[in-house]
Amino acid sequence: MLHSSELIAQALKLTPDAGLPTWQDAATHCSHCACPINPGDLFSPVALGAFFSDSRDLAAPNGIVCWRCVHLRKKTLLNGLSFTVITRDAVYPIAQNIHKAWLFLTPPEGPFVALHSSSTMQHLAWRTPVTLDNRRISIRFGPNLFVVRPDRMRKAMGIALQVTERAGGKWLSPLLLDRKAAAGYHGLINPKAEALLEAGERDFLVNLAAGERWALSATMNAKQPLPERPDPITETLIAKL
Template identity: 55%
Template sequence: MLYPSDLVAEALKLKPDVGLPHWQQGPTHCSHCARPIEAGDLYSTYKAGEFFSDTRDLAAFSGIVCWRCVHLRKKPLMDGLLFRLVTRTEIYPIATNVAKAWLFMTPPDGPFVITHSSTGQTQHLAWRTPVTLDKRLLTLRYGPTLYTIRPHAIRRVADLARRINYGQISWINPVLFDRKGADDAHGLVNPKALPMLQEGEREFLIGLSPGERWGLASVVHSKMPEPEIPEPITQELIAKLSPR
């Protein structure tokens, strides 16, 4: 089984911190990513603070953390993985609309981990994000919320939007979107689009997942960004993590 901590460690070529103890008891699991920890493995102890709001996402209550999640708990990586796609070999920024269009419409082959801050500020994201294995169904961590996104659904809405707006003077979104997903109208079928929908399209739009509605807010609108693979920032992050 692949764990999110594995992918980050592989991409960034992370090594265990010096001085970590070796586990001496029976098999257990990392309290963060759920990676198995057996006798001889390096680890660190962990105790959740009283106001640690991400306690609900802990994989176990073992009280220990694998050496990989020791890195993921540090601020340089918490900040460095706020808007990222992490593969085995590279880390890509996905904050822009063109990068999201690439990810949501033409994603690479798995495995990978997708993290996206909901506030733009430091958040625990990587260790609590399941690994996406099949690019036909993406799993994305948006702050405290876990989303699933079907790229074929995003592409279908994009095609639908282009069709109903062909020859229109003013852009009509097929669905009403809010980038933060907080507006009461977010995800509702646009009444202005109803007369132009073909059989079954209204039901399809109603059936979009919360993650798909959130993702569409960035890629289906009047500017319709074309998918563009972002330049990886792997080496930049490695340089920031390297001791001076």
């Protein structure tokens, strides 16, 4: 099994912090990412504060982390990986809609880890599974772990373009969407477009997964962002470590 912390450590060429202790007890695993910790491996004890809100995502309550998660818990990577896709050899930013369109419509080959913050200083990296097959993307949006299927995204975008054409060419989204996926209207059929939808199109849209509805908030809009692969920020992040 490939853990997110292992992939990120490879991309950023991470090495263990100096002075970490060596695990001497029976084999166990990291309380955060679930990486194995065997006798002789480097680790760190970790004390979680009273306001640590991600306890439900811990792999184990054993109070230790692997050397990789020592890095992932630091401010540099908490902030630096907030809106990113991490492959084996690069980190790509996805804060802009054109870069989200790249991920959701024309994703890179797996494996990769996809992260998108919903506020500041969130723990995202260690609790996000690795996407191995780019036909089914796992992406963490703050507390939410979403699944996005690019083929369904592309079909939804095609429906939006057909609705716009039927409306006379002026952009008309068939869905009401909220970038935070929190508004009560999020994911509902746009009343202005309902009469322009064929039965099969409407059924398809209302059965999209929650992650796909959220992802469409970045791509299904009047600007219709075209997918653009971002320049990697790998070396910039490495320089900050």
